[in-house]
Amino acid sequence: MGRAPCCSKVGLHKGPWTPKEDALLTKYIQAHGEGQWKSLPKKAGLLRCGKSCRLRWMNYLRPDIKRGNITPEEDDLIIRMHSLLGNRWSLIAGRLPGRTDNEIKNYWNTHLCKKLKNQTGEDTETPNSLESPQEEPASGSKKKKNGGKKKNKQKKNKGDKDNAEPPKTQVYLPKPIRVKALYLPxxxxxxxxxxxxxxxxxxxxxxxxxxxxxxxxxxxxxxxxxxxxxxxxxxxxxxxxxxxxxxxxxxxxxxxxxxxxxxxxxxxxxxxxxxxxxxxxxxxxxxxxx
DNA sequence: AATGCTACCAACCGCTTGTCG
DNA sequence: GCGACAAGCGGTTGGTAGCAT
Structure with missing residues (x-):
């Protein structure tokens, strides 16, 4: 099937969103509603691709997004849902209102995968995305080429996270989350x-x-x-x-x-x-x- | 204080799926 | 039935924070 036009057109912004861009996107969607993502950036005056706008909206800007810790209950549910559904993050997210697939995916890769690995010894690979058993999950597969970057630690546009950085292995706080419809079986x-x-x-x-x-x-x-x-x-x-x-x-x-x-x-x-x-x-x- | 390394997460990329003419 | 387009999904990347040396 045809692919959506590539986002990497010249002149389009990439990377972290600025507050101004957020405001433009929010304002436009509040006025005109979601959808028409491809034409939305132009209409909203954004130099972003539609996919980027959609992602930003869905994962961060939606008004029905709540911010908060992943509770131990949710944590447990994610683990068990994952055991049933595998890497179907959107499905799992659909069962966890207030959580986005991206968030759950990240949470899994950074917290739960390791946690389970520690608990069970080794066997925590996901059904659909088996990695080499020797490899560290998540972090192990993404050793940074750029290494440390302490010098320029200017904030990117996620100031709301600043109050929420608990020690490692803790559940991380304020993260944007999309509230999806709760389709209850x-x-x-x-x-x-x-x-x-x-x-x-x-x-x-x-x-x-x-x-x-x-x-x-x-x-x-x-x-x-x-x-x-x-x-x-x-x-x-x-x-x-x-x-x-x-x-x-x-x-x-x-x-x-x-x-x-x-x-x-x-x-x-x-x-x-x-x-x-x-x-x-x-x-x-x-x-x-x- | 400077540097290196790791963890974390937002955002991107590419593929798949659904819809429409 | 076919192709183009729009949107969704999951894997991956890259930037930043924080700890260790």
């Missing part, structure tokens, strides 16, 4: 699972359709189109969809452990059902169930 009395097809957030059209649900549907399709099985009732459209108001009822920021635990358990059940009864497991699906 639901269990009905027959223990079948369905997913909402609506977004609870003001997302773009694309986002609505390329939502975690869609990804889950993709996941389901990787399990062999289970959704098409009425018996399975997996992603059947006609029943028991969670509407936005339902989702509001599930705390938008399920900070309590019970909610997170429930999310995990539902995923766990979902992925550990006896699929062999219904489908032929794809290799990917199998990889998720190891």
């Amino acid at each position: 639901r269990t009905d009395s027959n223990n079948t699972y369905t997913f909402d097809s609506n977004s609870a957030s003001a997302s773009t059209n694309q986002e609505k359709e390329e939502s975690p649900l869609t990804k889950e549907s993709n996941l389901a399709s990787e399990f062999g189109n289970v959704g098409e099985s009425d018996d399975f009732g997996f992603f059947s459209e006609e029943h028991d969809l969670v509407n936005a108001s339902d989702m509001e009822c599930h705390s938008y920021f399920p900070s309590d452990h019970c909610s997170l635990q429930q999310l995990y358990e539902e995923y766990y059940h979902l992925l550990n059902m006896d699929h062999s009864q219904f489908i032929e497991m794809s290799s990917f699906g199998e990889s998720l169930l190891v």
Whole structure:
């Protein structure tokens, strides 16, 4: 398929965003809404590519972003979700409202991977991105060519992080996070699972359709189109969809452990059902169930 | 104080996927 | 069915902070 035009056109800014750029982007989106990322920079007066604008907005500027530590419960959920889903950061992020895929990915690579490695000895490679077992995760794979840079330690535009640098191995604070719609899997009395097809957030059209649900549907399709099985009732459209108001009822920021635990358990059940009864497991699906 | 090294994370890059004409 | 475009996703890179020497 065609690729989006490369962002590296001459004259376009790259690198850290300035407060001025942030303001321009925020102002434009507040006035005109999300979407049309390609034409947005020009209209907003930004010398950035659309992808860059989108990323900045999604990961940092969105008004519904909250900032805060990754709680131990979230930490635990990330670990367990990752064990189920692998490197599907957006899926995992979808289960952790207030967390972006980028954030979770970084958090995994910098904290959890190491943590698990220490706990389990060695076996913490991810299902989808196995690295050499000898290599250090994350940091080991990115030894800096530039080495130390103590001299010019001027701040880049992340001043809000300054108050949040705990010692190593701690959860790092204020980080921009995108609040994604919470697509809660639901269990009905027959223990079948369905997913909402609506977004609870003001997302773009694309986002609505390329939502975690869609990804889950993709996941389901990787399990062999289970959704098409009425018996399975997996992603059947006609029943028991969670509407936005339902989702509001599930705390938008399920900070309590019970909610997170429930999310995990539902995923766990979902992925550990006896699929062999219904489908032929794809290799990917199998990889998720190891 | 200067330098080296590592950890962290924002941002980028390239690929994939979905939509539309 | 095909190609172009828009958007999303995950891996990787590069800059900065902080600790060690």
